[in-house]
Amino acid sequence: MRLVQFNQHGQQCLGLELSENGDLINLNKADESIPRDMRTFLECGEDTWNKARSASNRKDCLVKRNCVKILAPITSCEKVLCIGMNYTDHCKEQNADIPAEPVVFNKFPSCIIGPDDSLSYPEEAKLLDWEAELVIVIGKTAKHVKLENAIQYVFGFT
Incomplete structure (x- = not known):
């Protein structure tokens, strides 16, 4: 399971890639309290990570990989x-x-x-x-x- 940032319909989202180069679970659709960028996600700590893990089986939040643009893993680093x-x-x-x-x-x-x-x-x-x-x-x-x-x-x- 790998976390990715992606752009869908002009909006940045956070997702779970369930298999290498596979489709994604849109974490923001699964739980709106999950941040849309990786840096904020990291700053939120273990509770947010647990929310992401629990969304891994949410097939209703599945996004086809060829319908999104994968972004850099972290887009707002300081250094x-x-x-x-x-x-x-x-x-x-x-x-x-x-x-x-x-x-x-x-x-x-x-x-x-x-x-x-x-x-x-x-x-x-x-x-x-x-x-x-x-x-x-x-x-x-x-x-x-x-x-x-x-x-x-x-x-x-x-």
């Missing part, structure tokens, strides 16, 4: 923190030393796009490289978390 040079092959490809410490940088939240959105780039670009990204979604406030407790703060990944 995007990145770790660079984190693959040995990538460092070698760049003729760069493997860093002893993580290379941390940030991107603007406007860089986030949905899985089927087109990537815009300047027409002057002659060669475009690609990357695969793994995003860890932190689901609750965390500060000075011990390594052995870190997974307790992870809501999911995309």
Whole structure:
């Protein structure tokens, strides 16, 4: 079961994907108290998550996947923190030393796009490289978390 944000008839909704690339349960139709965006959903805590779980069998709220536009998992984040040079092959490809410490940088939240959105780039670009990204979604406030407790703060990944 996977949570997704989607757009249907010009309205953002939160849904449950019951199988990979399958149809969705519209959580907002199942329970109007469930937020329409993932960030607010995460901030609401366990009670809201339980409401979402209980809606998983609501076939009356089923939405065909080909009738909606899947959005980015989180569309209203404050920051995007990145770790660079984190693959040995990538460092070698760049003729760069493997860093002893993580290379941390940030991107603007406007860089986030949905899985089927087109990537815009300047027409002057002659060669475009690609990357695969793994995003860890932190689901609750965390500060000075011990390594052995870190997974307790992870809501999911995309």
